[in-house]
Amino acid sequence: MDKKRSPKYLVIKRQICPECEGSGITIHPAWSLYWKEIDVNTGLRMTEQETALWFREHGEDRIPPEEVECPECGGNGWIEEHVDIREVLREIAWTP
Numbered sequence: 001m002d003k004k005r006s007p008k009y010l011v012i013k014r015q016i017c018p019e020c021e022g023s024g025i026t027i028h029p030a031w032s033l034y035w036k037e038i039d040v041n042t043g044l045r046m047t048e049q050e051t052a053l054w055f056r057e058h059g060e061d062r063i064p065p066e067e068v069e070c071p072e073c074g075g076n077g078w079i080e081e082h083v084d085i086r087e088v089l090r091e092i093a094w095t096p
């Protein structure tokens, strides 16, 4: 059978998402920057207006939620990919 038409046997490989480590949630990137630039004590003393201003200056129309759905896994906490079954058998060192 020609190689192009021969069937492919794929296995779903599911792994814990490396970005959120399985929680499905990450810190909004603007908030990560905020806590990097602003000292915690200062940050906690800032009024909501001052905080909103900081976010406006950093490209956010309003204060975003601090935690957001992980963009890497869509909030699932895991990532799936299709892998050729022969690759899987090699990986687990299975022999018939």
Ligand SMILES: [Zn+2]
Pocket (backbone or CB within 6 Å): 017, 018, 019, 020, 021, 022, 023, 024, 025, 070, 071, 072, 073, 074, 075, 076, 077, 078
């Ligand atoms: Zn994730």
